[in-house]
Each structure stands twice: as structure tokens, then as C-alpha cells.
Ligand code: HEM
């Protein structure tokens with residue numbers, strides 16, 4: 001379903017009167033399918049990743065429903081394995097990695113930079129189709145025999161199972177190229193396409209974040225590519241690298257895999273942090289606190305993130321010294337993240353905080369990401385991880401950072417830029433309600449999982465001892481509440497397409513360049529090169545009731 | 555379709571300055587376009603290096619874990635073939651660099667011929683590689699999962715070399731036909747494309763010939779006992795061991811396939827000096843070396859094929875005179891890619907063929 005390249009849900013009915021916005025610039029299926037416009041590609045990605053999210057989310061609810069009873073509600077053990085595997089793989093590879101960079105990033109990066117497009121528009125479109133191709137492989141893998149290795153494809157099980165490992169790893173391989181090309185495109189765009197006046201330190205922080213993310217995408221993803229290729233070769237030919245039966249070493253596979261996949265968690269979180277920097281500042285109507293620290297910390301995270309992969313393997317068999325080094329390095333990466341959290345707090349301090357929908361999501365992010373980050377620290381401590389590894393504590397940790405962090409920031413970003421993307425305002429109250437339900441539902445789902453983990457509930461089990469039933473049931477209720485919250489958010493957005501007021505140029509009072517373009521932006525973004533100023537200078541921006549948005553007074 | 559904005563001057567009126575056809579609409583000037591392309595290519599090369607790095611790490615890891623396996627198994631690689639291929643690739647790097655120079659100086663004829671030579675070298679490389687691979691497949695020198703213990707079981711002979719030659723032959727016939735067609739029609743543009751493609755597909759066969767010659771020449775010498783100096787010269791064992799090897803080889807031939815006459819060049823392979831090391835000569839041991847060998851050289855060969863694709867694309871554009879001193883970015887970037895592919899081979903060759 002995610003693979004269908006359909007015209008995004010945008011109905012350019014009323015705005016059709018006005019000439020020159022990118023939605024109405026040309027029409028027809030091919031004008032979308034073959035478009036080279038970064039904004040349209042961004043919207044197509046948005047539809048794609050959201051469809052994947054829907055699929056992954058439904059699978060998650062199936063898992064949670066099954067775990068309502070200690071003996072399992074309705075799945076066989078094999079089905080359970082297949083469903084949690086697909087949930088994880090779809091969420092990681094199809095949704096969360098492309099979510100912010102490919103969907104929002106594509107739409108926003110050239111506009112925020114003041115450029116006409118990304119450096120390589122055709123490559124950009126190919127990235128999208130590679131994503132579609134990878135998604136198709138995954139769907140085929142799902143519809144055929146069902147993958148049951150977990151999203152990590154650990155050997156030796158992935159060499160023995162009858163599941164469609166080759167199809168799925170092929171999918172990952174293709175998606176990897178999509179991700180590499182997007183990252184490469186963004187790096188080149190930021191390096192060479194900045195208009196006069198757009199210096200590095202006048203770039204909005206979202207662009208710093210996307211830049212750092214792109215570095216990781218370019219440096220880490222090729223290693224995933226070769227790992228997947230070696231895994232396929234191991235299955236087909238038996239090259240003897242990973243297969244213990246042929247004298248290979250499964251722990252080598254884990255090293256290869258996490259060398260990519262730990263940096264990949266920063267591919268997921270860094271752009272989300274960029275979004276939060278924008279939302280915090282705009283909706284507090286106050287310049288960002290510590291611009292340079294935030295910018296540098298993004299780059300620092302990107303680079304340090306390459307040195308800590310071993311913390312996923314503390315119990316897999318490594319030399320003691322190695323584990324100690326990895327543990328120590330793991331603690332150091334948390335420092336730049338903490339710097340950002342403090343900077344966001346100080347941005348709000350003495351600001352004029354408007355509790356709009358995007359801001360509510362940003363505030364949820366602050367709570368949830370902080371919990372997620374802080375629980376990473378005990379996991380990085382050797383003695384504690386010995387007990388927590390492969391328990392629900394880890395599951396809760398990474399859901400707090402990935403869902404509470406990235407997803408919530410992504411939603412905040414969508415609500416923030418939605419008026420710009422489609423030219424319609426949504427129902428503010430509806431949005432606020434969705435943010436509230438998501439926050440409550442999320443905590444209800446995952447807080448109990450921390451407790452379960454500390455009590456020894458192992459992850460990836462289809463059944464459990466009856467003592468855990470209460471906490472599991474809380475978690476299941478929470479998951480469904482969370483689902484409701486997400487559907488409310490979706491409803492609010494879709495409703496806005498049909499009933500929404502026309503969006504003003506600058507509904508929130510942002511100072512970055514996308515708020516200078518009309519909503520939605522014209523095909524070429526800027527008819528004349530934009531005047532570049534401080535992206536966080538809010539002086540002179542005043543609310544104009546007639547416009548329904550902010551205008552700049554000199 | 556109107557938002558497809560690649561080299562077209564259709565949008566030129568949007569701008570204060572002129573956009574020549576080769577300058578994409580979203581770039582301000584030629585320099586920005588060139589810099590973007592170049593940076594993009596360098597980043598792509600970084601990803602390529604990282605892609606290969608996974609295999610280099612695997613090599614280093616398994617070599618340090620099982621050095622004896624690598625010493626044993628690398629004897630089966632024919633350093634002569636590797637050396638020839640190294641020479642071919644180095645030469646192709648020269649012609650590629652020359653092509654870049656020609657593009658910068660708007661020398662259209664030299665550009666096409668240099669690209670054609672690069673393409674031909676690539677094809678020749680693959681021809682030699684085809685001989686190397688198929689010879690090993692014949693002997694059962696395969697990745698761990700399929701490795702056939704040397705000197706015990708009867709290796710599985712197939713017509714692999716012929717099979718690999720089929721696609722090249724098909725290409726050669728097609729290109730020859732095209733060339734004749736263009737010749738009759740006096741289409742200079744098509745001649746400029748079909749010619750290089752025809753030569754390149756023939757060069758594949760030249761590579762095959764060369765490979766067969768070097769491979770069989772050695773076997774031949776060895777089967778008659780005269781090539782020992784050459785093959786075993788760098789072997790650490792003493793002369794007494796050589797005699798023992800020879801006896802074992804003969805013994806194996808005699809016992810394992812009674813009554814069957816195999817062409818001696820193929821079956822009594824000079825490289826099978828180590829068959830008396832039963833510890834190493836088995837799937838889970840020697841096979842690991844071949845797993846790594848096939849992955850590294852195979853993925854490298856895929857990159858050569860990809861390079862041949864883009865060089866062909868360049869030839870088409872060069873025949874259309876699209877490159878000149880103001881616009882030569884694609885030639886430059888493909889050149890960079892080609893040098894990287896050569897560069898990787900420069901590492902593969904000593905690591906796999908030479909280090910004992
Ligand atoms: C504050 C910094 C962080 C620290 C110190 C940290 C630490 C850890 C550690 C030690 C583990 C391994 C636990 C185990 O398996 O025993 C882990 C797992 C994980 N973390 Fe983090 N983490 C941090 C931030 C993040 C972020 C930002 C994300 C993603 C957005 C993330 C995603 C994950 C995932 C997906 C796993 C589990 C992977 C799996 O086994 O399937 N972490 N984390």
C-alpha cells in the first residue's frame with residue numbers, strides 16, 4: 001500500500017485561481033510521477049512514509065493485542081515472530097529513516113536555504129523510486145512466507161530460517177541506496193547552492209541537523225549495504241564469513257550491522273532535533289538559545305555516533321577491554337544531546353510561549369526524549385546492561401527516543417509546516433487534542449514496559465508469566481489510545497484540506513525563508529533571490545488580524 | 555512534463571542572465587554546476603570506499619584469525635593473470651585521464667578514441683577475469699558452501715567459459731551489424747559509437763585468449779615438471795617436499811578416478827601443491843578464502859561493468875560533441891570513478907594474489 005505512487009491527498013481546488021503555486025503549476029498523474037520539483041517529491045515521500053507508518057502501526061497494535069493475555073491472545077508463535085519482525089523492519093527502514101529527511105527535508109531544505117531546488121533533482125526523484133522499490137520488496141516479503149528474524153537479521157538464525165531473508169535484505173539494500181542518494185544530494189545542496197548572504201551560521205538549525213544526518217547517511221549506509229550483500233551471499237553461496245557451520249563468525253555480523261545501525265539511530269533523531277529547534281524558537285517567539293552550540297552538537301553527535309556501536313553487543317562476546325571502551329564512549333555521546341535539551345529549555349525561558357499544536361508536540365518531545373535519553377545511560381553501563389539487555393527495558397528505551405522523540409517531532413513538524421505545504425490551516429483545537437492523546441497514550445504504553453523490563457520480561461516473547469499480565473494490559477490499552485490520538489491527528493489534517501481556511505504566508509511568525517514564500521510556495525520557490533537575514537530574529541514580526549498571520553514591519 | 559528542467563533553455567526568460575543548454579535551470583552558473591557535480595562524485599566515491607571497506611575488514615579479520623588458510627588458499631590464484639589485469643587497468647586509467655584532458659581542450663576525436671580505449675581495456679580485464687573464474691569453478695575452488703576438497707573428489711567440469719562468452723559474442727555480433735549498417739548509411743555519428751563498442755566486445759575475447767594462454771601455459775609447463783621453479787619458487791618448503799607433492803598428486807590422480815583419462819592440463823593442476831594439508835583443504839577452511847576472494851573481486855567486476863555503462867554513455871555524448879572546454883564535468887566525474895575502481899584493484903591484487 002505504501003508502494004502506490006498516488007497523487008498526494010492534496011486537493012488544489014480553491015487555490016487554483018491564483019497562478020503559480022507548486023501544486024497547481026502543472027497537473028495530471030505524470031506531472032507528479034515524473035516531477036523533479038523537490039516540493040512535490042517531498043509530498044510524495046510524505047504520503048509514502050505515512051502509509052508505511054499506518055502499516056507498521058497496525059502491526060504494532062496486533063502485537064499489543066496478542067500480548068493482552070499471558071498465554072497470548074490469538075497468534076501462533078510463528079505468526080507472532082513474523083508480525084513483530086515486520087513491524088520493526090517497516091518502522092525502521094520504511095518509515096522513520098526517510099521520515100524527516102526525505103519527506104520534510106526534501107520539501108523544506110531548498111526553501112529554507114533560499115535555493116531553487118536541490119543540487120541533483122533527477123537523483124532526488126530516483127531516490128524516491130528506489131524507496132518505492134525497496135518498499136515493494138518488503139511488501140512481497142510480507143505477503144509471501146513472512147520474515148521472522150527480527151529487524152536485525154542476526155546470523156545464524158537468518159541463515160537457517162525459511163523466511164524470505166533474501167527478499168527483505170534486498171529491500172534493505174535498495175532502501176539504503178535511496179537514503180545514500182538523499183544524503184549526498186543534501187550535502188551538495190547545502191555546500192554549493194547557498195545564495196549570497198546565506199552563510200553557514202545563518203542557516204536554520206534544521207539545516208544543520210539535516211546536514212549532519214546526511215553525513216551519517218553517506219558514511220554509514222554503505223556499510224549496511226555491504227553487510228546485507230554479504231548476508232545474501234552467505235545464504236546463496238556460503239561464503240563462510242558469518243555462518244558458524246562454515247567456520248564463520250556471527251558476532252562479526254553483529255559488528256557490521258551495528259556499525260551502521262547505531263549511527264542510524266542518529267539518522268532518526270538528529271533531524272527531529274532540528275525540527276524541535278525550529279519549533280521551540282518560533283512558538284516561543286524568541287531567538288534560539290545557543291545557536292552555535294546546537295549546530296556544533298549536531299555535527300558532534302554525527303561523528304561520535306560512529307564510535308559506540310558496541311553497546312548493542314555487550315553480552316554477545318567481546319573482550320572485556322572493548323566493552324569498557326564502548327561503554328565509556330556511549331556516555332560521551334549523550335553529552336551533545338543533553339546540550340541541546342538545555343538550549344531548548346533556555347529558549348523557552350522568558351519567551352512568549354504559544355501553546356499551538358506544533359508547540360505541544362515539541363513539549364511532548366522534550367519530556368519523552370529526555371526520558372528516552374536518560375534510560376540509555378543505564379543501558380550503556382556494563383553491569384546494568386547485563387540484566388537489561390534484551391528485556392522490555394530496551395524496548396521502552398528505544399520507543400521513547402524513536403517514537404516519543406522522532407515521531408512526535410515529525411508530527412510537530414507536519415503541523416508546523418502543513419499550512420506551508422498545502423496552503424490550508426487546520427483546526428487548532430483538534431490538533432491540540434491529538435497532541436494530548438498522543439502524549440498520554442504514549443506514556444501509558446511504554447512506561448509500564450520499563451517496569452516490565454526491570455522485572456525481567458524478555459523482549460520478542462509471544463507469551464509471558466501471569467504476574468506480568470497487568471502491566472502488559474496497561475501497555476495494550478495505551479497502545480490503542482495512542483492509535484486513537486494518531487487517527488485524530490490524521491483526521492484534523494485531512495479535514496483541513498477540504499474545510500481549512502486559506503493559510504497566510506506566515507501563520508506562526510517564523511523568521512526563516514520558507515515563511516517569506518507564499519503558502520503554498522510557487523514552483524520556483526523564489527522569483528527573485530531572497531534577502532537572507534538572521535533566521536531567529538523575530539523583531540518586527542507582528543500579528544496582522546486581516547492577514548491571519550504575521551507580517552514584518554520595518 | 556513542463557517541470558522537467560534539465561538542460562533546456564526554455565526557462566531562460568525567468569532569469570536575468572542566459573542559460574546555455576548545458577547549464578541546468580536551477581544552477582546560477584557553470585561553476586556552481588561543476589562544483590556540485592564534483593562534490594557529488596567525491597561523496598559517492600567515499601560511499602564506494604566504505605562499501606568495499608566492509609570486505610577489507612572481513613579480509614583483515616579472517617586473515618588474522620586463520621593466517622594459514624590464506625597462505626594455503628592464495629596459492630591457487632594465478633599471479634600472472636592478476637598482474638596482467640593490473641597492467642590493463644593501469645593503462646585504462648591513463649587513457650581515461652587523457653580523455654578528461656581531451657574534453658577540457660575540446661579535442662573531440664581524441665576524446666572519443668580515449669574513451670573507446672578505456673572501454674576496451676575494461677572489456678579485456680573482464681575477459682581475463684572470466685578465464686580466471688571459470689578455471690577455479692572447474693577445479694571446485696569455490697566459496698565455503700560449495701568448496702570441493704582438492705585432490706579427493708572429482709571436480710565438476712562445466713562449460714563455464716563458453717557460457718560467459720555467449721553474452722559477449724552476442725554483443726559483438728550486434729555491434730558488428732550496427733557498425734556495418736552505419737558504414738553503409740555513412741552515418742558518422744553512429745560509426746563513432748558502434749566502432750568503440752565493437753572493438754570493446756572483441757577485446758573481451760582478446761582478454762580470454764590471453765587468460766587461456768597464461769593459464770594453460772603454466773599448467774603445461776608444470777605437468778611436465780619444468781614449471782616448478784616458477785610456481786614453487788617462492789614456496790617456503792624445501793625441495794624434498796616438492797617430490798612428495800608430486801607423488802601425492804600422481805597418487806591422487808591414479809586412485810580417485812580410476813580408468814578415466816583427464817586432460818592433464820586441467821586435472822593435474824600445478825596449483826594444487828597443498829592437497830596434503832587435509833586440515834586446511836576443506837570447505838570451512840579454504841572455502842572462507844574463496845568466499846572473500848569471490849566477493850571482493852566479484853563486486854569489483856560489477857563496478858567495472860557499471861563503469862563500462864557510463865563510459866558508453868559518455869561516448870554517445872562525446873560523439874554528439876556535447877563536451878567542450880566549458881562543459882566537461884561528466885567526463886571528469888566518470889574519470890574519478892574509474893580511477894577509484896582501479897585504485898581498489900591495486901589493493902586487491904597484492905592482498906589476494908601476492909601476499910603469501
Ligand atoms: C542518549 C543517548 C543514548 C544512549 C546512551 C543509548 C544507549 C543504548 C544502549 C546501551 C542500547 C543497547 C541496549 C541493549 O540492547 O542491551 C540501546 C538500544 C537502542 N537504542 Fe539507544 N541510546 C541513546 C539514544 C538513542 C536514540 C536517540 C535512539 C533512536 C532514535 C536510540 C535507539 C535505540 C534502539 C533502536 C535500540 C535497540 C536496538 C535493538 O536491539 O533492536 N537510542 N541504546
Ligand SMILES: [Cu+2]
Nearest residue numbers: 262265311312
Ligand atoms: Cu546504539
